[in-house]
Amino acid sequence: MSAVADSVLATIGGTPLVSLDRITRDVDGKILAKLEIYNPGLSKKDRAALRIIEEAERDGSLEPGQTVVELTSGNMGTGLAIVCAVKGYPFVAVMSRGNSVERATMMLAHGAEVVLVDQAPQSIPGEVSGADLARVEETAQAICTDRGAFRVDQFVRAGGVNAHFFGTAPEAWTQAEGQIDGFCDFVGSGGTFAGVSRYLKERNALIDCYLVEPEDAAVMSRPESEIRGHPIQGGGYAMRDLAYLSDVEVDGYLRVSGEAARARARELARVEGIFAGFSSGANVDAALQLLEGPLRGGNVLILICDSGTKYLSTDLWAEAQGDPSIS
Numbered sequence: 001m002s003a004v005a006d007s008v009l010a011t012i013g014g015t016p017l018v019s020l021d022r023i024t025r026d027v028d029g030k031i032l033a034k035l036e037i038y039n040p041g042l043s044k045k046d047r048a049a050l051r052i053i054e055e056a057e058r059d060g061s062l063e064p065g066q067t068v069v070e071l072t073s074g075n076m077g078t079g080l081a082i083v084c085a086v087k088g089y090p091f092v093a094v095m096s097r098g099n100s101v102e103r104a105t106m107m108l109a110h111g112a113e114v115v116l117v118d119q120a121p122q123s124i125p126g127e128v129s130g131a132d133l134a135r136v137e138e139t140a141q142a143i144c145t146d147r148g149a150f151r152v153d154q155f156v157r158a159g160g161v162n163a164h165f166f167g168t169a170p171e172a173w174t175q176a177e178g179q180i181d182g183f184c185d186f187v188g189s190g191g192t193f194a195g196v197s198r199y200l201k202e203r204n205a206l207i208d209c210y211l212v213e214p215e216d217a218a219v220m221s222r223p224e225s226e227i228r229g230h231p232i233q234g235g236g237y238a239m240r241d242l243a244y245l246s247d248v249e250v251d252g253y254l255r256v257s258g259e260a261a262r263a264r265a266r267e268l269a270r271v272e273g274i275f276a277g278f279s280s281g282a283n284v285d286a287a288l289q290l291l292e293g294p295l296r297g298g299n300v301l302i303l304i305c306d307s308g309t310k311y312l313s314t315d316l317w318a319e320a321q322g323d324p325s326i327s
Contacts (some may be wrong), residue, residue, distance in 0.1 A: 007086050012039050012046045013167045017175040022271045023264075023284065029291035030299045031284065032180065034172050036306065037276060041078040041106070043306035047167055048191055049079030052152055052159035053087065062150045067092060070152035071140040073128060073188070074103025075306050080152060081110035092149070094140040098128040102310045115139060126314055127230055155189045156243050164195025172196070172301055173203060181298030184210040184254055184286045186232065186279040187220065190244035192303060197248060200301075208251040208295065212286040215257040230258045232278040252294075254286040261285060262316055265308065275308040278316060 005011055015038045020031040036044035056062035067090045070080055077093035084091035092113045095104060104114045117139050120131035144151045154160050173180065183200055185193045197209035213220055214230040258278075265281030268274045283302040290300050311317065 008040045009050055009083060009086050012050050014171065015039065017172055018272075018274070020268075020272055020284070023267060024288070024291065027288060027291045028297045029181075029295060031287045031291070032172070032176055032299055032301045033274070033284075034168065034301070034303045035274065036168075036303050037274070039079075041075070041082050042309065043075035043078065044164075044168070044192060044303055045075035045306075046079040046082065047163035048154060048160045049076060049083045049152075051163035051167075052154065052157050053080070053083050053089075055157070055159045055162070056150060062089075065089065067147050067149040068152060069094065069140055069144045069147070069149040070154060071095070071133070071136045072103075072107075072154075074099050074107070074310060076152070076154050077112065077114075078103065078106045078110065081107045081112040084112070085110050089150075092143055092147075094136050094143065096128045096132045096136050098123060098125055098132055100126070100311055101313050106310070115143065154191070160189055160191030161195040161198075161244055164192050165199050166195075168192070168303070169196040169199030173199070176299065176301070178203065179299050180204075180207055180301050182208045182210065182287075182290055182295045182300040184212050184283060184290060184300065184302060186212040186256075186282045186286070186305070187242070187245075188279070190242040190248075194244040194248045196301075196303075197250075201249065208290075209249070210252045210254050210286065210290065211245075211250055212254045212256060212282055214261075214282075215255040220253060232256075232258055232261050232282055254289055256282040256285045264288075265316060268304075269308060274304060276304045277306045277308055277311050280304045280306065 016035045018033050018035060020033050024031055039046040068084050069092045071094045081091055093107045094115045096119055097116045098119045107114050117136045120135060123129055123132050183196055193211055200207045214232050216230045261278045261282040264284040265276055265278055268276050287300040287302050
C-alpha cells in the first residue's frame, strides 16, 4: 500500500490515543485521551463531515456540484469546508456571532462562504445558547430553500453517529487493547456519544458511559433547572431532546462548570503538552470526577475534541496573552 494519500481526506481518523499520566498522578486510574486535534480540521467533526457527505453521495441525496449548507459552531463547518473543497461542492457555513472568530477564519480560508447570525437579545459573546442556535437554524433553512442546497443536518443524519461507531470507537478499542472501563463526552449534537457508547457496550456491556453537560445548562440531567450562560463552545445548548440520544443507553450524567473546563484545558497544555479547547477541558474534568468516584482504579476514555488554536481570541488563553515573560 502506498504511503502517499490521495487527498487530505484520507488523513481523517487514525488519531493517537494518549494516557494523561501527569494529570492523573494523584488519582487512582487512567484517562485515555483520543487526540482528535490530529485531524486536518483540528477537530473530531472532520469524521462526521466526511461520513455524512460520502453517505449522501452514495444514496443520491447530494448531487454533483450541489451547494452544501450547515449550521455550525465552527468545527463541523471547518470539516465540511475541507471535504467540500476537495470534492468540489460549494459550501455555506451558518454560524452564530457568539463563536470565536478563528472558526470563521478557518472556514473562509478553505473557500467556504460564512454567514454570521446575530445572537439573541441578552446573549453573551462567547456563550452560544439554544436561542442563538435557533436563529442560526432559521437562517440555514432559508438559505437551503433559496439555493436548492443539500442540508447536512448534523443533529439528525446517521453519518454523525456512524463516523464514531465505525471509526473513532474501534480505533480506541484496538489502541487500548480493550482495557476501557468508562467513557464520557461533552454533549453537542450527541453523535459522538451515541456512536462510541454503542460500540463500547457491544464489546463489553459493563462499560459505563456518561454524558457531560455544563453546570449552568444541565437540562438533560436536571430538566427543570434554570438555564444560564457558559463559555464551553461547541455544545451545551440546553437542548432537552437530541435525536441521536433518543434510543441510547446513558449510565449517568456529569456536570462541569465553565471555570473547571477552562482550568483543565489550561492544565492539559501546561502539563501534558496538549493544546485543546473548552470541551476537551470539560471532558478531562468529568473523567477525573469518575476516577475519584464510581470508576476509581479504572481506565476512562475521552476525546480531545478540538484544538486550542480555535480559541485564541477568547478568555481561554487570557493568562498566556498577559504573561509578562512574553516579549
